[in-house]
Amino acid sequence: MTERSVVHSTFAIERSYPASPERLFAAFSDPAKKRRWFAEGEEFQIEHFEVDFRVGGIETARFRSKDGRQTFQNDTVYRDILENRRIVIAYNMSAGQTRISASLATFEFIPNGKDTDLVFTEQAAFFEGADGPEIRKEGWRLLLGQLEKELAR
Amino acid sequence: MLSQTARVDRVFHALGDPTRRAIVEKLCEGPLSVSRLAEPLDITLAAVVQHLQVLEKSGLVRTEKAGRVRTCRIEPDGLTVAEKWIMDRRSLWQRRLNRLGNLLAESDD
Numbered sequence: 386m387t388e389r390s391v392v393h394s395t396f397a398i399e400r401s402y403p404a405s406p407e408r409l410f411a412a413f414s415d416p417a418k419k420r421r422w423f424a425e426g427e428e429f430q431i432e433h434f435e436v437d438f439r440v441g442g443i444e445t446a447r448f449r450s451k452d453g454r455q456t457f458q459n460d461t462v463y464r465d466i467l468e469n470r471r472i473v474i475a476y477n478m479s480a481g482q483t484r485i486s487a488s489l490a491t492f493e494f495i496p497n498g499k500d501t502d503l504v505f506t507e508q509a510a511f512f513e514g515a516d517g518p519e520i521r522k523e524g525w526r527l528l529l530g531q532l533e534k535e536l537a538r
Numbered sequence: 539m540l541s542q543t544a545r546v547d548r549v550f551h552a553l554g555d556p557t558r559r560a561i562v563e564k565l566c567e568g569p570l571s572v573s574r575l576a577e578p579l580d581i582t583l584a585a586v587v588q589h590l591q592v593l594e595k596s597g598l599v600r601t602e603k604a605g606r607v608r609t610c611r612i613e614p615d616g617l618t619v620a621e622k623w624i625m626d627r628r629s630l631w632q633r634r635l636n637r638l639g640n641l642l643a644e645s646d647d
Contacts, residue, residue, distance in 0.1 A: 400635050404642040412638055422637035427630075503638075505631060 392511040400503045406469040406494040409501045413472055413492065414438050424448070432456070440466050444474075456481055470494055486511045542619075545597060549620045552596035557581065558589050562598060562612065569611040572601075 402409055412418045416436035424431050424446050433447040444461035458479045465473035472492045477484050488509035495502040540548070552558055557579060564575060576586040590610060593599035598616035601608050625633075 398631055398635060400639065402639055402642050408642060409638075412641055418641060422641045423634055426633070426637050503635070505635065507631070 390513050393509070394511065395506065395508045397504060397506045399505075401497060401500045402503060403500050406496055406501045409494050409503065410469045410472075429457070437463075438466070439463060444476075464489070484512060545619050546623050548596040549598060549616060549623075552592050552598055553620065555589070555592075557585075558593055561586075561589060561593060561610075562617075565599060565610055565612040569609050572608045572610060575610055 429448040436444045442463045446459040448457045461476040478486045490507045493504040600613045601610045
């Protein structure tokens, strides 16, 4: 696809974790912990992962597909950090040398009894060729529609 | 050996029929003979056998004949194919936040 286009989208994901806001926050502020849930566990190799967790600090994560052909990179800047309460990041996603999205993402930690609720909100601009979450969400919606059709047969 | 795509196709095709889903639900409770399986379904034995053939091909169900009785049981790996396909379709952030939950569950510091 060579046509130029920008798709804007905002979406939120809410989760509740049986942990204090302090422990949840530590999973973001401690680079070793962050690496384990953020970068590991996907079907690609981690080529580079570096976190400078402070306002204005930069985080770089670079991945390579298993066949070695494609690289993906996340370039993140921490825009706001309120200890145990809120983290705001701005980030680009790139496929090879091409930037495919630019986003502002907010993590809010809200105590809820013994648990902590996490509200993740992403406000994103997806560029041409993007395989961003919104497009995946759309893909997911279509796939569920297909499954529904198959179930209705 | 079937390709992964062909396996997914067969599993979802098999699960796309309400009678076959009812058979799978029933067998999840435990193995049953074909005739016992047919009783609450209100369809002919021949129809049950046809549905079972589709389910066997999809890898969701296994049947074994001992003497005159054919026993049907669930094949858990078949359901894993469907589960994995759906899990893989979840967005990157949803998968990340699931892993965050696992991390918090295993470490107490």
